[in-house]
Amino acid sequence: MKTTKIILSALGATFFYFFAKYYITHTTEPGFQEAIFLAGIMAFSSFIHNFWELTDPKRGRNSKRAFARVISAGLFGFISTLLLIHETSLPAFLGIVALSIALSWINQVITGN
């Protein structure tokens, strides 16, 4: 896996950490429902961002790649939020970064991109 991919992935995980933390601290008794909500946000946002892959014939219409990204973003959102709810700040942050890089690598293995 390329270094730039790892850096981008870690950067995304850091942004998500602060975004999710803000959301969780503004929620009374965060739990499973918040994890589903943030997973939904990540999956839908990823879908919107990869929408062009499904419609542009010149770029290959790679639906497999687009859906792999949607699923991995949703999974990332769900597990990361649960980590953030049940762990203290530093372990949660490290776990989220590790998860992001791992999912990015799995995504690359599956789609070859």
Place this chain on the structure above:
Amino acid sequence: MKLKLLFAVLLGLLMIGVTAGSAAAAPIHNQPAPQGGVGAGSVIDTRFEGNGVISTSTYPIYLPQLQRWLVYQKVRHGSEGYFKLTVYRIPVFGYDTLIAFPDGMKVYTNKASGMKYEGKVGIAYHFRKSGWFVWKIQLKLPVKFTAGRGHHAVISVGGSPEVLIGGPVASLVNGEKPKLFTALKGLLSGQITKSNVISIVAFALASGANVDVLVFNEV
């Protein structure tokens, strides 16, 4: 074939969102139809209401494929009224708005209804309505017209933070540069490709980003 079907379904959903927004924007119970600012996948209108409002005029602004109005109001200096923000949008997650009032104007955030007050961001007041499918927002915010005699403006900017933040973050998590930024960069450098246009349109519709300016004169 499946992709064509998927595309048709998605396009259909977007159309339903737009149609529902337009239909909802029609006058209900003698309320004026939203006429104000400009929104992507959303309709926005801001204006003052209440005893302190003397008159309301609208001036058309001609934009390509879209006609919107600039709302101009005369209000009585020192009197009270309320600021009303109405938004209809494609229902995707929550909606946040930042409202900048002129200096010296009294704003009673503790009496606001329809949205939750989140605090100040610089000079702007931050309000939020959260949820999975927020399609209609109506903020009523009591104010006192104490900005001083003369012309002033209230600027409102809004959108779904979940989509605006979540989109680029989801791309980064997958180890890629956010498509939105590369598409914007491409368009600015003259690369008007189908993928760039689709990315920006899809993002703009889902985010429901909008802006409105209300001009008023305290007399």
